[in-house]
Amino acid sequence: MTYPRLNIELEPIRQNMTKILSTCRQWGIEPVAVTKVYRAHPDIVQMLLELGYTKLGDSRVDNLKRLEGMDVEKLLIRIPMPSEVAQLVEYATSSLISSIYTAKLIDREARNQKKKFKLTLMYDIGDLREGIYGVENLCKIAEEINALKNVELCGIGTNMSCMNGILPSKENIMEFLEAKKSVENCFGTKLDIASAGNTDVFAFLLKNGMIEGISELRIGEGMIMGTDGGEGVIEMLNQDAVTLEAQIVEIYDKPSKPKGVAGVNPFGEKIEQGADKGMRRRAIVALGRQDIHFMHLIACDKNIVPIGQSSDHTVLDVSDCDKKYRDGDILKFRVKYGAILSGFTSDYVYKNIIR
Numbered sequence: 001m002t003y004p005r006l007n008i009e010l011e012p013i014r015q016n017m018t019k020i021l022s023t024c025r026q027w028g029i030e031p032v033a034v035t036k037v038y039r040a041h042p043d044i045v046q047m048l049l050e051l052g053y054t055k056l057g058d059s060r061v062d063n064l065k066r067l068e069g070m071d072v073e074k075l076l077i078r079i080p081m082p083s084e085v086a087q088l089v090e091y092a093t094s095s096l097i098s099s100i101y102t103a104k105l106i107d108r109e110a111r112n113q114k115k116k117f118k119l120t121l122m123y124d125i126g127d128l129r130e131g132i133y134g135v136e137n138l139c140k141i142a143e144e145i146n147a148l149k150n151v152e153l154c155g156i157g158t159n160m161s162c163m164n165g166i167l168p169s170k171e172n173i174m175e176f177l178e179a180k181k182s183v184e185n186c187f188g189t190k191l192d193i194a195s196a197g198n199t200d201v202f203a204f205l206l207k208n209g210m211i212e213g214i215s216e217l218r219i220g221e222g223m224i225m226g227t228d229g230g231e232g233v234i235e236m237l238n239q240d241a242v243t244l245e246a247q248i249v250e251i252y253d254k255p256s257k258p259k260g261v262a263g264v265n266p267f268g269e270k271i272e273q274g275a276d277k278g279m280r281r282r283a284i285v286a287l288g289r290q291d292i293h294f295m296h297l298i299a300c301d302k303n304i305v306p307i308g309q310s311s312d313h314t315v316l317d318v319s320d321c322d323k324k325y326r327d328g329d330i331l332k333f334r335v336k337y338g339a340i341l342s343g344f345t346s347d348y349v350y351k352n353i354i355r
């Protein structure tokens with residue numbers, strides 16, 4: 001057995017994908033399945049194709065490359081780097097965009113590659129990450145993009161709950177849809193796409209009802225975790241499809257208080273020394289920041305208390321556990337979003353696909 005390992009159960013993920021697809025289609029929404037958190041892992045992508053998803057999205061062109069040859073729309077959901085425009089046009093069919101500079105580069109590249117490339121212009125409704133701020137600016141840039149010959153402005157998009165955790169509300173979704181209408185009024189034509197956001201917006205619509213006019217959602221977290229941004233559980237979906245296991249490499253009784261003068265650790269952190277609890281049983285698991293940051297993990301044994309983590313070691317207080325852990329034992333953890341993201345990204349974490 002290889003550790004640390006992510007255990008990835010496909011069946012609950014497939015069920016989540018099925019429910020999300022059918023719910024969205026009932027609303028008249030075509031979801032973009034966002035694959036970035038699992039780096040477009042082929043076994044997971046395969047399920048999306050089998051279920052009939054027509055749009056896949058990823059934030060990395062490198063991940064979109066893994067979808068080569070698949071007959072689906074491939075959307076870059078990060079605004080592109082000017083330096084990756086050639087690869088973008090080669091491996092994607094569409095992209096989110098906010099910069100007219102980059103849009104012109106894409107237009108030129110699309111002409112070179114004899115392709116028509118689709119763009120969704122991002123509008124910032126207040127989360128203050130990417131997007132055009134203000135409706136007037138939005139209309140102006142939309143018109144500039146619309147004048148380009150080799151790209152097609154197919155809609156307006158927005159983002160919530162990412163940078164500042166601004167939550168979806170009836171007000172900000174309506175504001176977004178109004179902004180899209182303003183652009184349509186400038187042009188005198190309708191735009192196909194109103195891409196209203198991520199899993200959080202899906203969860204919001206489940207609770208509060210569909211808002212007419214949304215035509216697309218970009219959904220990642222909900223499919224694999226069954227939660228939305230605040231780790232709020234989405235009742236109809238499965239949670240815990242992905243877990244992590246790591247192996248104990250040392251277990252000893254040691255004092256709870258370090259000995260000597262404390263400076264900062266290699267990560268520039270000054271560690272707060274708690275009360276002296278005397279001798280404690282401390283387990284080290286072979287899992288470090290080069291794998292997954294421990295703040296993204298929750299030990300399944302509720303009596304385990306995390307103490308600290310360096311590049312390659314995680315130290316846990318196991319004194320209060322009923323089970324008497326020993327060297328070589330495997331500890332199991334529930335994973336937060338950040339753990340799935342870095343677990344799939346780290347070469348050192350084994351991906352155990354369970355069918």
Ligand SMILES: *Cc1c(COP(=O)(O)O)cnc(C)c1O
Binds near residue numbers: 229
């Ligand atoms: C990651 C991302 C999404 C998907 O977000 P989830 O919370 O995983 O559903 C949607 N849109 C953009 C622009 C993203 O970066």
